[in-house]
Amino acid sequence: MVKLQSKQELNYEEIIRDFNQKIKKILKNTSVQERDDLEQEIKLKILEKIDLLNNINCPGFFDYINNKK
Amino acid sequence: MDIKIFLINFEQKKLDPVIHLFLQNQKNRDLLSSFIAEPCLENKVRLDNAFKVHYKKAKVTSYINKLIHFFSIDFDKKVNRYYRRNIFLSSFVKDDSNARELPFKQLELQKDFYDTVLNDQGLLQSITSEELFHAIKTLSSKQLLILELKYSQNLSNKEIAHILNASPQTISYNLRTALKKLRTKLVNNGCGKIAK
Numbered sequence: 001m002v003k004l005q006s007k008q009e010l011n012y013e014e015i016i017r018d019f020n021q022k023i024k025k026i027l028k029n030t031s032v033q034e035r036d037d038l039e040q041e042i043k044l045k046i047l048e049k050i051d052l053l054n055n056i057n058c059p060g061f062f063d064y065i066n067n068k069k
Numbered sequence: 070m071d072i073k074i075f076l077i078n079f080e081q082k083k084l085d086p087v088i089h090l091f092l093q094n095q096k097n098r099d100l101l102s103s104f105i106a107e108p109c110l111e112n113k114v115r116l117d118n119a120f121k122v123h124y125k126k127a128k129v130t131s132y133i134n135k136l137i138h139f140f141s142i143d144f145d146k147k148v149n150r151y152y153r154r155n156i157f158l159s160s161f162v163k164d165d166s167n168a169r170e171l172p173f174k175q176l177e178l179q180k181d182f183y184d185t186v187l188n189d190q191g192l193l194q195s196i197t198s199e200e201l202f203h204a205i206k207t208l209s210s211k212q213l214l215i216l217e218l219k220y221s222q223n224l225s226n227k228e229i230a231h232i233l234n235a236s237p238q239t240i241s242y243n244l245r246t247a248l249k250k251l252r253t254k255l256v257n258n259g260c261g262k263i264a265k
Contacts, residue, residue, distance in 0.1 A: 010129065019133055026141045030148065032223050038144050042137055053132060058124045060117035064087070 010054055012047055019046075091123045204254035212247035215240060 016023075023042055027035045059067065091097050100119055104112040196202045205213065211233075218229045226244070230237040 015129075015133065019137065022134065022137055026137055029141055030145045034144070034148050038141060041144060042140055045136060045140055046133060049132070049136065053129050056125055056128050058121040058128075061091075061120035062113070062117065064120065064124070 010050055012050055015046060015050075016043060087124060087127055090127065091120060094123075097123070200255055200258050201251070204251050204258070207254065208247055208250060212243055212250075215243050216247055219244060 023039060026042075027038055030038050092101065097116075097119055100112070100116045104116050196205065205216070208216070214233070215229055218224045218232065219226075224232070226237045226240045230240045233240065
């Protein structure tokens, strides 16, 4: 799970640390020569998406329970 | 809000994975029970906030997991497409001198290949961990050769089998024993991290 800082802001370094194992695992799907490239591109992509993730609209507990019946 | 309606909805919602995980945390359960016992605004806000944090964590985790998964697939497709569409010099070399046989001939010429593997570039040069280096030195020459071909030259079991005049099953077996041996060596040396 991703750790959130006090203001619910996401920290890029922490995300990368948390998902490092997953990334390493997924690198095995591609050939050895391409692994470094893929790793870098995944990290870049996550960096790009951080803002988007920070602006996720989170429902409160009751909104969530009442909305999706 | 009406607590009864809430509880009815809540019972239906209990199987929802987000809620389920949320309530696995003792703190969150405490917040919920304190709200049910005393449904005031303050408790509600606290519960809401805890849920928001949880919800965001869940969303971000699943988003990034999916991102990594699908991005790697796309990336692989992209790379394959690139190599398919572009012709490289290396593919010509492979075509006209039969790539499968080339390493084999080289090996025959080079009888001290084992020494070069040991002293030269290749696999051993790329090892940074001292423990792994010592462990790898204890392998037999055949095992080392297979490891070298497999991980340094990046050949498939079938290709290695062809080069060494053995069946792919034998290679696979040898490779597995070699890796197993390395693993036990590393674990015995108290080095839990296994490089491969």
